[in-house]
Amino acid sequence: MHDKTLTELAAALAAGEFSSRELTEFLLARIDRLDGELNSFITVTADAALEAADRADQTRATGQAGPLTGLPLALKDIFCTRGVRTSCGSRMLDNFVSPYDATVVEKLAAAGSVSLGKTNMDEFAMGSSNENSFYGPVKNPWDLAAVPGGSSGGSAAAVAAGLVPAALGTDTGGSIRQPAAFCGITGLKPTYGRVSRYGMVAYASSLDQGGPMARTAEDCALLLGAIAGHDLRDSTSVARGVPDYREELETSLSGLKIGLPREYFGDGLAPEVEAAVRDAIKVYESLGAEVREVSLPHTELAIPAYYVIAPAEASSNLSRYDGVRFGHRCENPTDLVDLYKRSRAEGFGEEVKRRILIGTHTLSEGFFDAYYKKAQQVRRLIRQDFLDAFEDVDVLMGPASPTPAFDLGAKKDPVSMYLQDIYTIAINLAGIPGISVPAGFVQERPVGLQILGPHFAESRLLNVAHRFQQATDWHRRQPAFGKENA
């Protein structure tokens, strides 16, 4: 049961092979047995999950089941969940039981899905390795010495280990696509504004986007359909109809124009990763696609621009954690400034503080124009690169990450960690959608192929990813971890 896709589980539930309760109990037991080692969950909501599973089974019994009814999922612990601790991987919110549900949480519950719990993450979604969690690092099920990627590392590891068939993540600079690549699953970052951010704890508001992480593109299509859509509570959410993302999955790729950004195959890309990506592209050629090289000339500016814009927004977004209305408060504050300074010093981890300091510095008087304004100008140039490229090609392809998953503790220097996101970060600056699909292995560690499309081209991306998965079986591979316990 643990190695089935969401789509397969839906069919099995519909056929009555097992009930949602049986499935839920099975997965809860598996989490119980395996997650001590993996650390992919921060909170497991077993009781609520079983209740939801029972409700789903009843719904099914009355013939009212929808496509998600009774399907187990997990939520990155950044989505506010009423009555459940929503920690964001931070000591600051360790005691925060959310009084309300995020829009996507409401939508998934209304669709009859069953949440098993909240997954581990880099604190406030700041990180590329999941080592920045107050709840400890998550391990990569393919190799317990490796990181699962971040910041949605818990979601990626849980899906890869067969603890849950799918999960939600968020992506501000690659936080869905990179862990999906490192863990050998499929992860989609939708177009900015496609999925509501209401109730999704903000890191960098103009970059954050929630999206599905699952074994297959088909499963991502199913989940995206359930969470996408205009939300009156999110001013930046887009008023645009939501198609059935599964409808175009089978469309032929004959004549598909694929662009390979020259800058995504340069120095710093591990040769074995490049080889795996090029092999994947050959598969596309065999499916009738045309491949050409393109250029995204401002690529190398994406990381510098991001590390101005994201920390600036974060420094402001995280000011609300002041020990007054919710969250961590220091013991016996002597005065107001002491309350603020100690609560925040104790509540936030090192990387979060680092980004708050950068953001505060670059926004301050005398630096604003040189940093923030400049970064926003460069952001426009970066977006224009993509808009220009999509004049000539339908999708862009390249690696999701320059290397496969690295070892836990291997990257101590923040800048070298930041440079990991070289292929994912520009996509958030431009607001376009991107998907990572499993495309091979380097020394038993998965490699992800990243596919990018124009704004709102999710159907196309899912179609392109799905056809690849029909022609390959990388996404079907299972890590040894947890197999003997299946």
Added chain:
Amino acid sequence: MQWEAVIGLEVHVQLATQSKIFSGASTAFGAEPNTQACAVDLGLPGVLPVLNEGAVAMAVKFGLGINAEIPETSVFDRKNYFYPDLPKGYQTSQMYQPIVGPGEVEITLDDGTTKRIRVHHAHLEEDAGKSLHEDFHGMTGIDLNRAGTPLLEIVSEPDLRSAREAAAYLKAIHAIVTYLGISDGNMAEGSMRCDVNVSVRPKGQETLGTRAEIKNVNSFRFVEKAIAHEIERQVELIEDGGTVVQETRLYDPEADETRSMRTKEEANDYRYFPCPDLLPVVLDQAYVDHLRATLPELPAEKRARFQDELGLSAYDASVLASSRAMAEYFEAVKDVCGDAKLAANWVQVELAGRLNKEGLDIADSPVTAEQLGGLVARVKDETINGKAAKQVFAALWDGEGESADAIIEARGLKQVTDTGAIEAMIDQVIADSPVQVAQYREAAPEKRGKMIGYFVGQVMKASRGTANPQQVNALLKDKLDNA
């Protein structure tokens, strides 16, 4: 040396929306603490703002009301600072692209002349909560009900030259926002608050002196007093060889002085940047035109019309147009009685005098405009004389009758103009006052004018005030002089 003050005002007006600027929580005043602070107002993790159309419409109306430019695009920025009444650690405001561009406000000076004060811009922002310092064993209590209430901050150019002018400007802003119905203008409840920038310079000098900012001056009277005090302080300081430092000062109405508020330690750096949770606000021309069509006649226009069309004096026009309630009351009285000058006189003297004495607002007047109009109509057509009119007014005030006509009827106050009836009363008075008649007749003609008053009084008394005084006078004179 002759000194000149240079004053600019930042007026914060709470807009009269039902809900907050970025959330659906109520803005009603006086609720239990934190019962009107929703998830968005509290800045809970994950919440997001959505802009209230009502606040936008009110801001635009204000802009149109001061003939300001309304830019097509305005943008919200975050002003970052920590304070317990500021839940998100930033105030959402408009720093670089405000919703209302440059405009101007006409103020009326003491001599009845007008002066135009330029408005630099007006922008939308959210109000903060309140800190309560009482009874929490050394702690401060925070109530966030007010957090997120829409504010329009109206920033003037430094065109004001005296405390009186500043007060007149504040009154003009008050009149405009209440005319427009975009604020209740209730200064006691904090619906209008004011920060003042004051500097002084030798008369004739072009360059500006160093300014001090006086925070939160919250009544017309305090604005005037605080500024007058601050001007005096600065002049004295300079004349004593000191220099004015740029600082924030707080006005203490009890001591009638301003004092320095912040020490140099706190150099603020608000790190303004565009709010990434809100998109640019783009107003199309049709929307602005639609709002323009809903604008009422504003104080300046009303003042001009009262003078030009109704023939009122500049002073009367200015007083009657000073508030929408007053103007509407006056116009209703005028419409009922058909005489603008008489209506103006009654509203300003009798009604305003009594309201003032009782400490009432015109909106709370026990005498309706309809009733007062009915009374003035009877004065105009001479159904009653002035003395009876005052009686009728008093009766209306005390609720002793539905209308002037009913009171006149019930009390028999209708003016007696029947010569025969008046003559009969005169004859009776003459017969009853032999001594006074004798004195009168012995007096020199130039002294008689004063002496006749006694007889007029007696006749009026006999008529219970209803005899026409002019008729009584003429007939008495005739009878006394020609006997």
Added chain:
Amino acid sequence: MALEPEDVRRAAHLARLGLDDREAARYVDDLSRILEMVDRLQAVDTQGVAPLAHPLDATQRLRADEVTESDQRERFQRCAPAVENGLYLVPRVVE
């Protein structure tokens, strides 16, 4: 642009982050290297390029002025560190 220890202290104070000297020294080092990386932006000619604040060229939607929220104080204050009589308590604010 070089980063001085004073810049970090100033940013930490503005952000109300308590830092001890050891942490402050480390952040001076980290932030210097991050800003060095960021400084690559300075080499780009961006004259005439409008800043991009949002990835989509969308405009703000307006909400009707209606009260849609009801009192949930009790629920919201369950996660508050210190409340009394419905008020959030903080150390005395000196004005």
